[in-house]
Amino acid sequence: MSDAAGRLESSVEALRAAREELGRVIVGQDEAVEIALVALLCEGHVLFEGVPGLGKTLLARSVAACLSLGFSRIQFTPDLMPADILGTSMITGRESSGFGLAFERGPVFANIVLADEINRASPKTQSALLEAMQERSVTLRGQTYALPRPFLVLATQNPIEMEGTYPLPESQVDRFLFKAIVGQPGRDELRRILERTVVDGLPELRPALGAEELGELRSALREIVVPPVLLDLAACVVLSSQPERPESPESVRRYVRYGAGPRGAQALILAAKARALADGRPSASVADLERFCRPALRHRIALNYEGQSAGIEVDGLVTELLAAAEAELDFAPPLAPPLRPAGAR
Numbered sequence: 195m196s197d198a199a200g201r202l203e204s205s206v207e208a209l210r211a212a213r214e215e216l217g218r219v220i221v222g223q224d225e226a227v228e229i230a231l232v233a234l235l236c237e238g239h240v241l242f243e244g245v246p247g248l249g250k251t252l253l254a255r256s257v258a259a260c261l262s263l264g265f266s267r268i269q270f271t272p273d274l275m276p277a278d279i280l281g282t283s284m285i286t287g288r289e290s291s292g293f294g295l296a297f298e299r300g301p302v303f304a305n306i307v308l309a310d311e312i313n314r315a316s317p318k319t320q321s322a323l324l325e326a327m328q329e330r331s332v333t334l335r336g337q338t339y340a341l342p343r344p345f346l347v348l349a350t351q352n353p354i355e356m357e358g359t360y361p362l363p364e365s366q367v368d369r370f371l372f373k374a375i376v377g378q379p380g381r382d383e384l385r386r387i388l389e390r391t392v393v394d395g396l397p398e399l400r401p402a403l404g405a406e407e408l409g410e411l412r413s414a415l416r417e418i419v420v421p422p423v424l425l426d427l428a429a430c431v432v433l434s435s436q437p438e439r440p441e442s443p444e445s446v447r448r449y450v451r452y453g454a455g456p457r458g459a460q461a462l463i464l465a466a467k468a469r470a471l472a473d474g475r476p477s478a479s480v481a482d483l484e485r486f487c488r489p490a491l492r493h494r495i496a497l498n499y500e501g502q503s504a505g506i507e508v509d510g511l512v513t514e515l516l517a518a519a520e521a522e523l524d525f526a527p528p529l530a531p532p533l534r535p536a537g538a539r
Contacts, residue, residue, distance in 0.1 A: 222383035238371025449501030
C-alpha cells in the first residue's frame with residue numbers, strides 16, 4: 195500500500211471514529227448525523243429544523259467537539275445586529291500617538307459556526323451571513339477579510355409556523371448544502387435519552403478527526419468517480435422541479451412556486467461522492483444520490499399558495515421527481531466496487 199493510500203485509509207477510519215463518538219451522545223438522529231458528516235467532507239453548510247428541545251444544538255455542538263477545529267456559537271435573537279456576528283471597527287491608540295481604527299473580528303471567524311435559532315433574528319441580521327456562507331469572506335468598510343478554512347455554518351431553526359420567527363431569505367436558504375429535519379424520538383429512543391442525560395450524564399466527546407485527516411479526505415473526494423448516468427439523473431431531477439418547464443410533471447406546474455437550480459444539482463453530486471468516500475468506495479452510485487436527494491432539494495423547492503393549502507409535502511414531491519427521472523432514463527442503479535478487499539478492516 196502506497197503512502198497516499200495509507201493516509202487515506204487512516205483518514206476514513208478517523209471519519210468512522212468521529213461517527214462512533216457522535217453515537218455516544220446523539221440518540222435516534224442517524225440521518226442528521228450522516229448529513230452533518232457528509233457536509234463536513236463537502237465543506238457545505240447545514241440547516242437543522244425542528245421544534246425546540248429535540249437536540250439540534252447538541253448535535254451541532256457534538257459535531258464540533260469531534261473535530262480539532264475552531265468553534266463559535268451565536269445565539270440569534272431579535273435584537274442581534276450584523277456587527278455582533280461579523281465584527282466592527284474599534285478606535286485604538288492614544289491621544290499622544292494618534293488614534294486609528296482596528297477591525298475587531300466577530301464570532302463568524304471560526305472553522306465551525308453554530309448559528310442557533312437563526313430564524314429568530316431579523317432579516318437584516320440573517321443577511322449578514324450571505325457573503326460569509328458563499329465567498330467565505332467578510333467585507334467591512336471596503337476591506338475584505340478571509341474566513342478560516344474549512345468554514346461551515348451549522349444552523350438550527352424552529353419551524354416558521356412558530357411564534358417569533360422570521361423566514362430566511364431564499365438566497366440564504368439556497369446557500370445551505372443540506373436541510374435536515376430533526377423529528378421527535380420514539381419510545382425506546384426517549385428512554386435512552388433519559389438514561390444519558392438524567393441518569394448517567396452525557397459522556398465527554400473526544401476529538402476524532404483533525405485538520406490533517408480532513409484535508410486528506412477532501413483531496414480524496416475530488417478523485418471519486420462520478421458515472422455519467424449520475425450527472426444525467428441529477429440534471430433531470432433538478433430541471434423537472436422547475437414549474438416553468440412544460441416537460442415538468444403536472445404536480446410541479448400546479449403546486450410549485452419555484453424549483454431547484456444549479457446549486458441543487460451540485461449538492462446532489464457532491465453528496466453522492468462524499469457518501470461513497472465515507473463507505474470506502476472509489477465511485478459514486480445511484481443509491482448514494484438517492485440517499486441525499488431529499489436533504490439536498492427539500493429547501494430549494496418552494497410551494498405556491500395552492501400547494502400549501504393542499505398540504506403538499508416537498509419530500510414527497512422530491513421522491514416523485516426522483517422516481518420519474520429514473521423511469522425516464524431507464525437504467526438500473528450501478529454497483530460501486532469496494533475500495534479495499536473484502537474482509538479488510
